[in-house]
Amino acid sequence: xxxxxxxxxxxxxxxxxxxxxxxxxxxxxxxxxxxxxxxxxxxxxxxxxxxxxxxxxxxxxxxxxxxxxxxxxxxxxxxxxxxxxxxxxxxxxxxxxxxxxxxxxxxxxxxxxxxxxxxxxxxxxxxxxxxxxxxxxxxxxxxxxxxxxxxxxxxxxxxxxxxxxxxxxxxxxxxxxxxxxxxxxxxxxxxxxxxxxxxxxxxxxxxxxxxxxxxxxxxxxxxxxxxxxxxxxxxxxxxxxxxxxxxxxxxxxxxxxxxxxxxxxxxxxxxxxxxxxxxxxxxxxxxxxxxxxxxxxxxxxxxxxxxxxxxxxxxxxxxxxxxxxxxxxxxxxxxxxxxxxxxxxxxxxxxxxxxxxxxxxxxxxxxxxxxxxxxxxxxxxxxxxxx
Amino acid sequence: xxxxxxxxxxxxxxxxxxxxxxxxxxxxxxxxxxxxxxxxxxxxxxxxxxxxxxxxxxxxxxxxxxxxxxxxxxxxxxxxxxxxxxxxxxxxxxx
Numbered sequence: 001x002x003x004x005x006x007x008x009x010x011x012x013x014x015x016x017x018x019x020x021x022x023x024x025x026x027x028x029x030x031x032x033x034x035x036x037x038x039x040x041x042x043x044x045x046x047x048x049x050x051x052x053x054x055x056x057x058x059x060x061x062x063x064x065x066x067x068x069x070x071x072x073x074x075x076x077x078x079x080x081x082x083x084x085x086x087x088x089x090x091x092x093x094x095x096x097x098x099x100x101x102x103x104x105x106x107x108x109x110x111x112x113x114x115x116x117x118x119x120x121x122x123x124x125x126x127x128x129x130x131x132x133x134x135x136x137x138x139x140x141x142x143x144x145x146x147x148x149x150x151x152x153x154x155x156x157x158x159x160x161x162x163x164x165x166x167x168x169x170x171x172x173x174x175x176x177x178x179x180x181x182x183x184x185x186x187x188x189x190x191x192x193x194x195x196x197x198x199x200x201x202x203x204x205x206x207x208x209x210x211x212x213x214x215x216x217x218x219x220x221x222x223x224x225x226x227x228x229x230x231x232x233x234x235x236x237x238x239x240x241x242x243x244x245x246x247x248x249x250x251x252x253x254x255x256x257x258x259x260x261x262x263x264x265x266x267x268x269x270x271x272x273x274x275x276x277x278x279x280x281x282x283x284x285x286x287x288x289x290x291x292x293x294x295x296x297x298x299x300x301x302x303x304x305x306x307x308x309x310x311x312x313x314x315x316x317x318x319x320x321x322x323x324x325x326x327x328x329x330x331x332x333x334x335x336x337x338x339x340x341x342x343x344x345x346x347x348x349x350x351x352x353x354x355x356x357x358x359x360x361x362x363x364x365x366x367x368x369x370x371x372x373x374x375x376x377x378x379x380x381x382x383x384x385x386x387x
Numbered sequence: 388x389x390x391x392x393x394x395x396x397x398x399x400x401x402x403x404x405x406x407x408x409x410x411x412x413x414x415x416x417x418x419x420x421x422x423x424x425x426x427x428x429x430x431x432x433x434x435x436x437x438x439x440x441x442x443x444x445x446x447x448x449x450x451x452x453x454x455x456x457x458x459x460x461x462x463x464x465x466x467x468x469x470x471x472x473x474x475x476x477x478x479x480x481x482x
């Protein structure tokens with residue numbers, strides 16, 4: 001049976017489950033003015049970040065990809081871009097404008113912060129009122145683009161919360177929806193299993209190329225990642241090696257073929273139907289969720305063992321745990337507790353059903369705990385030093 | 388009720404699903420068929436989420452979980468002992 005949800009259909013047909021008016025600073029210097037607008041205008045969401053000056057090459061391309069993708073995210077109704085230099089801000093705004101949603105640029109040079117804040121606030125006021133009239137309409141769940149990731153994992157993640165998410169992933173892909181996963185470094189020791197899930201030899205080769213490039217960076221630095229991979233939290237939770245962590249990690253991928261591989265700068269194709277997509281990301285929670293949202297994810301399922309608290313300013317992050325201690329000690333962060341699966345009191349299918357039903361409520365408008373707690377992490381990935 | 392779970396029938400370790408005290412008889416159920424189980428006497432305190440050896444593992448032997456190698460024993464490990472970073476290490480990362 002196919003599910004439907006009530007959601008916002010955007011100008012380009014993309015489906016959002018939230019209705020943010022975004023104030024987007026292009027660079028570190030524009031954070032103050034952007035934050036000033038958000039303080040004046042109720043209903044705006046601002047995403048300060050530390051980058052955007054003197055970046056170059058692939059690193060600059062990636063920042064623009066993330067900023068414009070975030071503005072283009074279907075959970076966003078309209079965007080105010082603020083940048084110190086107008087031409088740079090226009091590059092990002094032009095990309096966002098391709099979605100058909102309202103976007104406007106306010107440069108700081110020649111105006112100063114105060115005039116910029118005033119002009120941008122007047123526009124933001126209009127955008128918020130416009131957005132407030134947008135209605136949710138019934139849409140098929142196949143139009144949903146979602147993402148998955150685990151964090152502060154422990155052995156309970158591999159035993160229960162990740163396989164429960166795997167049940168949801170299968171169900172979403174079977175209904176024609178799109179699911180993205182990543183965590184390149186955290187596939188180490190299970191990369192052959194992921195490679196075997198690729199739908200075509202070409203995808204397999206692209207995936208292995210991305211994986212090898214990541215591994216080469218780690219080897220070139222000559223670092224011993226033990227202690228950061230697995231993390232101290234992972235080790236506290238019983239995970240001993242990267243291989244053990246990776247094998248637990250991939251439990252959430254479900255059983256469908258991976259029919260899409262995206263490197264950092266690749267755009268997700270919409271409307272292919274039934275897509276399971278590997279995205280090259282770091283395994284850092286906020287960085288990965290930020291990149292997924294920039295590629296179009298509108299909801300994120302996040303499993304945690306020891307208790308990762310990550311959220312995102314624009315997309316709901318649903319926190320799932322199977323660790324009964326974490327569920328009790330960090331209850332304000334946990335949306336779905338499947339720890340009874342550890343005691344075999346429920347079946348894996350029942351645990352998956354619990355996560356799926358909760359996700360439907362969130363897609364229809366229920367706020368996640370991360371949203372209510374204002375966990376608004378926005379962390380663009382930086383690839384190398386600036387000029 | 389089981390106090391531990393085993394991913395696969397060939398695995399060398401059981402994951403504690405509750406805190407376990409030294410000397411306890413632990414029922415470890417197999418996830419592939421939860422009505423089947425093995426009982427192991429715990430030789431150490433094992434915190435929730437940590438692993439117990441299901442057999443004697445000699446130094447240098449590979450350790451299986453998910454029916455896959457998750458690392459190699461850096462010292463002899465007795466059946467029932469805590470298996471963790473103090474006695475196994477990655478074959479991929481770490482010196």
